[in-house]
Structure formats: C-alpha cells, structure tokens
Amino acid sequence: MVKKQIVTVYHRHPRHWSDEDDRFGWDELGLLGLILMLIWGVYWFIIHWADHFLGDWLAWYVELMSPITALPVLWVFKSYGRNPLHWWPMVWGHRVLLEPHNAQMVLMDESAVVEHMGGPTRVWCDIQDTNRVYLKFRRKRDAVWFSLFPQFFQKKSKRK
Secondary structure (H helix, E strand, C coil), rough: CCCCCCCCCCCCCCCCCCCCCCCCCCCHHHHHHHHHHHHHHHHHHHHHHHHHHHCCCHHHHHHHHHHHHHHHHHHHHHHHCCCHHCCCCCCEEEEEEEEEHHHCCCCCHHHHHHHHHCCCCCEEEEECCCCCCEEEECCHHHHHHHCCCCHHHHHCCCCC
C-alpha cells in the first residue's frame, strides 16, 4: 500500500510579509498614541473634577503631569515585585559575582536561584550580561559565607 504524502508549501507574499515589518508604522503609532491620549484625557478629567469638588488645591500642571509619577512605581513593581519588603536591593546589599565553578547556578533561572538561596527577602539575582551573574545578599554574613563556602549553598535542602 502506498501512502500519499501531503506536501505543505510555505511562501511569503511579497506585499504583505517582510523582515522589515518588525517596527511600528505611522498608522499603528498614530492609533497607539490616540489610545494613550484618550486614556490620559479620561484620567485627567477624573482628577480635574475631583480636584474641583475638593477645593481646587492642585495646580493645573500637577493635574496634567500626575500620570508621569506612576511610571517609577510601575518600574519598581516590574523589577522587584509588588511586596515592598522585597525592594531592599534598590538601596543596599552586598554583591557577589557567581564564579564558573557554580555553573549549576549560573545556568538556572533567576527566580530558581533566588528560591534556592533562601527567597527574595535574603538574596537577589542580578544578570547584567549573559556571562556575568551577580547575587546581591541582604546580610553581609550570607555574602561572606557564600563567597567562602559555595558548596554549602548548592547542597542546601529545605527543612521540614
């Protein structure tokens, strides 16, 4: 018995697909800008009327620029999470470069390394390049122990 082979041919239509279509066109940027301006306008309208009924205590430029103050907070949420107890790496910490003999940990995911080392309240993983992985310890004692005896952290088991 002879099986029929179904041949699937993929081709690109030259007018519709191109490698240069990865960036936004002017029409897409215009639509995106219009949507953002509409959201900003609705936000400003709500702030303006709330301010009007509460005694007009905000200056006009504060009403217009108030969404810009949310950008740093959104960046912190994205980088360090929503829990303020996990924001300590912004302010302090002791950085230790992971050496090649810790290849097991270098190849792990950031969240897996953090959970393996004790959680986000004790250590923070900072990847600057693909070859350089830093751990930022909250306590100097943990950084010294990890620098001197990295094998203890690799064989660490969870207590029950």
